[in-house]
Amino acid sequence: MKNKEKKVLNISDPSWISSNKKGEISPGQQFLFDEMLGLGNFFTYLSMVIFPFLILLPTAIVLKRQYAEKPIDSFFFWIVGIFALSTVIAYGGWLTGILSGRKIKQDLASQCIVEALGQIKMTWRGLKIFADHQEGSIPCVTGYYTIDQPPGAYRLYFLKNSRYILSAEALDSPQSSKNNLLEAFQKVHHFTADDLIQNQRGFLTEFQKKFFLKQFRKELAAAVLWTGFIIFLIFSIFTQDWTLFQSLMVLFILASFYYVYDLAKGAFLIRSDLEAGHVEILEGNVEKVWKVRLRHSDYYYRIENHEFKVPSQAYNIMVPQNQYRIYFLPKSKRLLSIEPL
Numbered sequence: 538m539k540n541k542e543k544k545v546l547n548i549s550d551p552s553w554i555s556s557n558k559k560g561e562i563s564p565g566q567q568f569l570f571d572e573m574l575g576l577g578n579f580f581t582y583l584s585m586v587i588f589p590f591l592i593l594l595p596t597a598i599v600l601k602r603q604y605a606e607k608p609i610d611s612f613f614f615w616i617v618g619i620f621a622l623s624t625v626i627a628y629g630g631w632l633t634g635i636l637s638g639r640k641i642k643q644d645l646a647s648q649c650i651v652e653a654l655g656q657i658k659m660t661w662r663g664l665k666i667f668a669d670h671q672e673g674s675i676p677c678v679t680g681y682y683t684i685d686q687p688p689g690a691y692r693l694y695f696l697k698n699s700r701y702i703l704s705a706e707a708l709d710s711p712q713s714s715k716n717n718l719l720e721a722f723q724k725v726h727h728f729t730a731d732d733l734i735q736n737q738r739g740f741l742t743e744f745q746k747k748f749f750l751k752q753f754r755k756e757l758a759a760a761v762l763w764t765g766f767i768i769f770l771i772f773s774i775f776t777q778d779w780t781l782f783q784s785l786m787v788l789f790i791l792a793s794f795y796y797v798y799d800l801a802k803g804a805f806l807i808r809s810d811l812e813a814g815h816v817e818i819l820e821g822n823v824e825k826v827w828k829v830r831l832r833h834s835d836y837y838y839r840i841e842n843h844e845f846k847v848p849s850q851a852y853n854i855m856v857p858q859n860q861y862r863i864y865f866l867p868k869s870k871r872l873l874s875i876e877p878l
Contacts, residue, residue, distance in 0.1 A: 546682035546702070553704040557694035560650050566703060570645060573680060574638050585631050588624075596620055637678070640699035649697035657688050657705070659721040663853030666702050668693050677702040685856050687718040715877050718856065725851040728874040736864035736874045739816050745873060749807055749866070756804035763797045806869035817867045819843060820878070825855050838863070838872070845872040 546569075547553070556563035562570070596616070643649075655668035655677070664684055666677040677695045679702055689709040695702045707714065723729060727748065728736075735742045767790055819840050826837040826844065836852035837844045840863060860878040865871060 544682045545685050546679050548684055548702055548705045549686055549707065550704065554694070554706050557650055557704045558652070560648060562645065562648070562650075562703070570641065574642060585628065588627060637680075637699060641680075641696060641701050644696035644699050644701070650703065651695055651697050653693050653695075654690070654708075655693040655705075656690055657684070657686055659688050659724055659850070659854060661850065663850045664688065664721075666691075666693065666705070668695065668700075675700065683853055685853075687714045687856055688721050688854070689714050689717045718854070718859075718877050721854045722851070722875050722877075725848055725854065726872060726875060733864075733874045733876060736816050736818075739818075741811075741814055741816060741873070746811060749811055749871060752871075753804050753807040753811070756800050756807070760797050760800040760804065763793060763800070767793050767797070803869060807866070807871060810866035810868050810871070813868075815867060816864050816873060818862060818864055820862045821860060823855060823857060823859075823861045823863070825852055825857055827852065838875075843870065845870055847872065 550563075550565065553563045553566055556566070651668075653668040653670065655666060655674075657664055657666050664686070666679070666684070667674040668677055677693065677700050684702075686705060686707070689707065691705040691707055693702065694704045709717065723733075729744070732742045732745055770790055821840055824839040826839045828835045828837065834849070836847050836849050838847055838851075838855065839845075840861070843865075845863065845865060856877075861875055862878055863875050864873040866873065
């Protein structure tokens with residue numbers, strides 16, 4: 538597993554806002570566009586060229602050898618279907634990126650910068666930017682970047698045709714911004730104002746007890762089902778002739794053992810925390826951590842030496858510059874609630 542860092546678009550940079558008010562692109566923004574449209578496009582075209590040789594051609598060779606002397610079965614069609622779908626998705630994404638890049642180039646050439654009132658809102662996909670328009674609220678895009686400004690009202694500057702966001706000037710008071718951020722935290726972490734008050738006193742609410750008891754049951758049930766599935770796979774593999782498919786399944790089973798152990802361990806730690814009923818508190822700066830393992834992403838808040846796994850939406854709305862107080866279950870490291878200070 539390796540840690541990665543999402544690229545953050547600093548749309549609240551005063552120098553960016555100042556330039557955009559004059560209808561100009563700041564030097565910092567121009568550098569980002571040069572990087573995105575230059576090096577980014579190069580790697581996009583390179584990926585489109587080498588994808589068939591690195592992925593599709595080796596797969597075709599392996600399948601040809603595997604089925605050279607035996608009839609085609611359902612596994613063959615599953616593999617072909619999966620790779621065909623992956624190819625469509627990959628090239629669709631690359632072509633969409635290329636077309637978006639062309640719109641941005643046209644906007645930059647004509648300096649088409651639009652100023653409008655708007656909002657940063659919490660959505661099911663995280664923080665999104667919406668500009669007020671005569672035809673209604675229109676979404677702005679951030680390209681390969683994320684934003685870490687709190688939800689609230691802003692004066693927005695963006696490119697006209699591509700709707701690429703350039704900068705955003707906050708219109709809310711600091712206290713209002715803090716309240717908006719707390720409201721967003723409540724949505725993504727599933728806690729209420731009453732939960733927060735009880736956590737501040739060191740107690741769990743009945744809602745939280747029921748919520749985490751349900752989590753315990755779900756994770757324990759998942760561990761049991763996965764164990765049954767693994768046993769079924771082992772029985773299936775060793776009662777048939779050995780093929781490439783069986784070899785792949787052995788690797789899958791080995792990976793699944795760790796997953797089942799992790800599920801069971803997490804479930805019983807939750808149970809232990811609920812029985813103790815103790816809430817611990819941490820206060821300070823929170824670091825956003827993004828870990829990738831076998832192309833699977835996990836997101837965390839890190840404070841001092843503690844890490845708390847969170848949904849991707851919670852990762853996206855965290856504003857690292859602020860101070861926070863986190864309430865959590867000590868053994869399972871499950872986050873109960875969080876408040877900006």
